[in-house]
Amino acid sequence: MIKIKNISKTFGDKTVLSGISGEFEKGKTNLIIGSSGTGKSVLLKCIVGLFQPDTGSVFFDLRNFTEADKEMKSEIRREIGMLFQGGALFDSKNVEENVMFPLDILTRMNPEEKIERVNFCLKRVGLEGVNKKKPSEISGGMKKRVGIARAIVNNPNYLFCDEPNSGLDPQTSILIDELIMEITHEFDITTVVVTHDMNSVLGIGEKIMFLYKGSKLWEGSNNDLTHSGVKELDDFVFTNKVMRSLKGS
Amino acid sequence: MKGFGRYVIFLGSLFVRRESFKTYYNLTLEECIQIGLKSVLLFMLVSTFMGAVTTIQTAANLVSPFVPRFVIAQVVREMTVLELAPTIMAVIFAGKVGSSMAGGLGTMRITEQIDALEVMGINASSYLVLPKIIAALLMYPLLVIVSGVCAILGGYIVGSLTGALTPTEYIYGIRYTFNPYFITFALTKSFTFAFLISSISSFKGYFTNGGALEVGIASTNAVTTSIIAVLLSDYFLAYLLL
Numbered sequence: 145m146i147k148i149k150n151i152s153k154t155f156g157d158k159t160v161l162s163g164i165s166g167e168f169e170k171g172k173t174n175l176i177i178g179s180s181g182t183g184k185s186v187l188l189k190c191i192v193g194l195f196q197p198d199t200g201s202v203f204f205d206l207r208n209f210t211e212a213d214k215e216m217k218s219e220i221r222r223e224i225g226m227l228f229q230g231g232a233l234f235d236s237k238n239v240e241e242n243v244m245f246p247l248d249i250l251t252r253m254n255p256e257e258k259i260e261r262v263n264f265c266l267k268r269v270g271l272e273g274v275n276k277k278k279p280s281e282i283s284g285g286m287k288k289r290v291g292i293a294r295a296i297v298n299n300p301n302y303l304f305c306d307e308p309n310s311g312l313d314p315q316t317s318i319l320i321d322e323l324i325m326e327i328t329h330e331f332d333i334t335t336v337v338v339t340h341d342m343n344s345v346l347g348i349g350e351k352i353m354f355l356y357k358g359s360k361l362w363e364g365s366n367n368d369l370t371h372s373g374v375k376e377l378d379d380f381v382f383t384n385k386v387m388r389s390l391k392g393s
Numbered sequence: 394m395k396g397f398g399r400y401v402i403f404l405g406s407l408f409v410r411r412e413s414f415k416t417y418y419n420l421t422l423e424e425c426i427q428i429g430l431k432s433v434l435l436f437m438l439v440s441t442f443m444g445a446v447t448t449i450q451t452a453a454n455l456v457s458p459f460v461p462r463f464v465i466a467q468v469v470r471e472m473t474v475l476e477l478a479p480t481i482m483a484v485i486f487a488g489k490v491g492s493s494m495a496g497g498l499g500t501m502r503i504t505e506q507i508d509a510l511e512v513m514g515i516n517a518s519s520y521l522v523l524p525k526i527i528a529a530l531l532m533y534p535l536l537v538i539v540s541g542v543c544a545i546l547g548g549y550i551v552g553s554l555t556g557a558l559t560p561t562e563y564i565y566g567i568r569y570t571f572n573p574y575f576i577t578f579a580l581t582k583s584f585t586f587a588f589l590i591s592s593i594s595s596f597k598g599y600f601t602n603g604g605a606l607e608v609g610i611a612s613t614n615a616v617t618t619s620i621i622a623v624l625l626s627d628y629f630l631a632y633l634l635l
């Protein structure tokens with residue numbers, strides 16, 4: 145479980161996040177939703193420590209990450225896996241080296257154990273026989289899969305995904321979403337997914353936080369999404385025709 | 394000025410929370426291959442021609458019967474050691490190595506590869522940049538030495554071919570009143586330029602934000618800024634050390 149308390153962040157004189165609190169549950173896919181530019185990615189980066197929030201703290205299972213000392217920080221970091229928007233694979237390394245990288249850096253496994261773990265993860269995300277390919281030689285969907293494999297290779301307790309299906313076709317998007325949800329349940333991970341894709345919201349949104357212009361306006365499950373009574377959320381949800389017709393019925 | 398402050402902070406950040414020595418060793422070795430092997434042919438080509446051209450032009454200018462012809466070789470030597478090899482090659486180094494450092498780091502930044510390293514708890518600036526700077530410090534002086542040798546060889550070949558001076562005269566000239574301090578000076582310059590080019594280019598690339606367009610801009614900025622820094626420091630080093 146991850147708890148955030150009163151997170152604020154400004155860049156220069158631009159307030160991007162103001163006083164966001166909330167909880168992300170273990171073994172569930174927790175979603176942060178909202179339209180582009182509302183600060184979803186910045187919130188995610190504050191949570192994983194890529195940005196230092198101006199105020200507030202982040203707790204990973206009761207451990208205060210924001211005020212942790214160096215050792216505690218690296219202990220928590222060891223338990224974090226992250227999937228970036230474009231996959232963020234290292235161009236100079238092949239698929240296998242990319243997935244192995246966290247093991248090289250964070251563990252003392254021997255080479256055989258590492259390769260076994262890498263192959264297990266690649267198989268888990270449905271990729272076999274591409275070990276020696278460079279990121280430039282594989283498709284966008286495959287990059288995301290490799291990114292997921294790299295994120296889970298060190299058995300994380302926390303998994304973060306920023307727009308996991310941006311740039312993918314609808315079918316591949318659903319497959320990636322499902323993969324993230326399956327992995328979350330299978331390994332009992334606290335997963336936080338940032339998205340603005342309504343298909344994902346309905347498909348894998350077990351717990352949802354809605355951001356609007358840097359503030360949290362609503363929190364709940366996808367069952368309650370359509371009758372939240374929050375105007376901004378309705379506007380976000382019902383931009384889609386299919387959704388509008390659902391509302392009408 | 395603000396940019397300079399950030400540059401100094403950036404340099405400081407290279408030395409905190411480092412990975413294991415072995416990691417750095419391997420990364421530096423890789424960078425040495427990238428920087429050294431991939432530029433050596435270009436350096437040899439350019440410097441050979443520069444030596445040749447210097448020889449011909451000096452020969453054309455020294456028409457006085459009172460000046461012995463071995464002086465041509467002496468001039469080529471001084472030009473090469475003092476300026477052509479360390480400084481002109483630095484401009485080429487900035488264009489080839491500096492731009493690719495900035496471009497590579499800029500791409501890593503905008504595709505979030507740098508964030509990915511940071512999430513794993515790696516000090517990305519140190520991990521990515523320190524090996525580049527060390528490799529540049531190791532390889533650039535070597536490239537300068539190679540260039541110097543090639544330039545002098547180029548002069549030798551052209552001097553003999555055109556009959557501007559005989560091989561014996563050329564070799565005599567090269568060895569005539571040689572001041573070894575100039576070599577020390579040239580190497581001091583090489584280290585300084587290597588550091589400036591690699592650190593400035595890395596700095597420009599590392600703090601790219603935006604998209605592919607900004608990576609291109611960062612790359613160009615890296616080259617122009619490093620060249621200006623090289624020329625300024627060239628002036629100050631000449632002023633202080635000669």
Ligand SMILES: Nc1ncnc2c1ncn2[C@@H]1O[C@H](COP(=O)(O)OP(=O)(O)O)[C@@H](O)[C@H]1O
Nearest residue numbers: 155158160178179180181182183184185186187
């Ligand atoms: N490093 C940064 N420096 C300055 N402003 C930033 C930075 N990162 C994000 N922002 C600003 O914060 C706002 C929210 O961005 P972001 O979190 O990426 O939105 P999204 O919800 O689409 O993920 C944007 O207006 C963006 O310009």
Ligand SMILES: [Mg+2]
Nearest residue numbers: 184185306307
């Ligand atoms: Mg975003």
